Amino acid sequence: MSAGQQSAADTVLLVGAGRMGGSMLDGWLAQGVAGSRIAVLDPAPSEALAALCRDRGVALNVTDVRPVDTLVLAVKPQALDGAAPAIEPWAGPGTAVVSILAGRTLADLAAKFPRAAGCLRAMPNLPASVGRGITGLAGDGRLSEAAVARVERWLGAVGAVERLECEDQIDVVTAISGSGPAYVFLLAEALAKAGESLGLAPGLAARLGRATVEGAGELLHRSPDVEPAAFRQNVTSPGGTTAAALAVLMADGALEPLLVRAAEAAHRRARELAG
Ligand SMILES: NC(=O)c1ccc[n+]([C@@H]2O[C@H](COP(=O)([O-])OP(=O)(O)OC[C@H]3O[C@@H](n4cnc5c(N)ncnc54)[C@H](OP(=O)(O)O)[C@@H]3O)[C@@H](O)[C@H]2O)c1
Known part of the structure; x- marks a missing residue:
């Protein structure tokens, strides 16, 4: 099942629409996900990103915060500490937080998003930008199977997704398919x-x-x-x-x-x- 076939109620917040986040946004829209299910936070959006969001009905940098089902963190790792307080209100008790940030641990994410249902780390790779990436996915075990499957479908818009047994394997995925x-x-x-x-x-x-x-x-x-x-x-x-x-x-x-x-x-x- 693709991201476009998720329940019409599933919502996602993308934080950081640069190279990797922008590829995911493109993948979701290409799969036919309704723009109304997507919100994007990116403080200095390019004209192309702003136009895409406008044309496809994606909420860009809205201040009207509503907790989402899936929150995808795609900022540079060093930007997370500064960005987290403004993002946290989007992560309610029903939210799965998924981070593609290199080197930011599940414990780190849980501390920054304490109300979230659970956190996952994902490691995609560059071919995601042409829809042919492969992503390793490791969770903290707190999320339901349905929530993990939902995250898998969002990430699957830019390539294959492999579930990992434990967080340590993210570093191995980084060494093999990431690099x-x-x-x-x-x-x-x-x-x-x-x-x-x-x-x-x-x-x-x-x-x-x-x-x-x-x-x-x-x-x-x-x-x-x-x-x-x-x-x-x-x-x-x-x-x-x-x-x-x-x-x-x-x-x-x-x-x-x-x-x-x-x-x-x-x-x-x-x-x-x-x-
Ligand atoms: N590229 C890859 O192949 C790859 C592979 C695996 C994992 N990753 C991970 O993916 C993450 C993003 O990498 P990238 O290459 O896509 O970086 P990038 O192109 O620099 O994208 C990051 C985006 O986040 C925006 N941003 C900065 N501060 C923000 C904030 N407070 N709130 C919301 N958005 C903010 C940036 O805006 P400005 O440009 O205006 O600062 C930029 O648009 C990194 O953590 C990296 O470890 C990347």
Whole structure:
């Protein structure tokens, strides 16, 4: 079920309509959610955001506070302390507070929104901006299944949602899918560098690297039942060119252990930032 198919009574307050919050707002409206179910707080809205809210009947920076079913926090983590007192009145005893803020804990959220029914942390990633993100979701266990499912539907407007077993796993999600798009962009860059080192013009090498990552990603997207390893094996003829390259990439200490070390570094940093 999508956000557009939620009960017509379900309401959401989006706090911060920047890159990530704005993507969610776009996703909800694209799914046909009535603007009257959405309120947005953003102190300096762009002209485009103001026009979108006006055209679609979304309440922008209204002062008439009414507790909502779901309150989505999408400000920068450092803005939360200053923003919370003005937002708190929207979080009544029936409100699920969901934060996408890196490093702000469930305990922190519960202290800032003491009347809320419960809190969740979500970690989306950049492809949410094209509706193809993946979000890890961890709650404090106080919310009903119906409330968590409602949050899942709001977040699902910009991609897949995976429920996590505990809050600690948010830091792992951060290290894998949160930071992961940058690892994939680096792969496109590295392929382009390799093309250049083999004699191609930089522009051509960049186009090859980019299109290869795009196309391989699209194949995975269109075939959810085919494992990445099966795709890899299917394009690897014994003794062929791909096998020669994979022998280097899959040698002891090569790509896989390198990525494990990279993800471990991101995980350590996520834990440090969470305090
Ligand atoms: N971008 C990602 O890929 C990503 C991935 C996972 C998680 N996140 C998390 O998502 C959050 C937002 O990131 P972002 O990249 O979307 O940041 P962003 O583009 O800077 O968006 C934050 C928005 O919140 C607004 N804002 C500031 N103070 C506010 C207040 N008191 N009340 C309401 N709105 C306020 C900002 O307005 P001004 O610009 O006028 O200050 C801006 O429009 C961060 O906490 C980040 O950790 C982001």
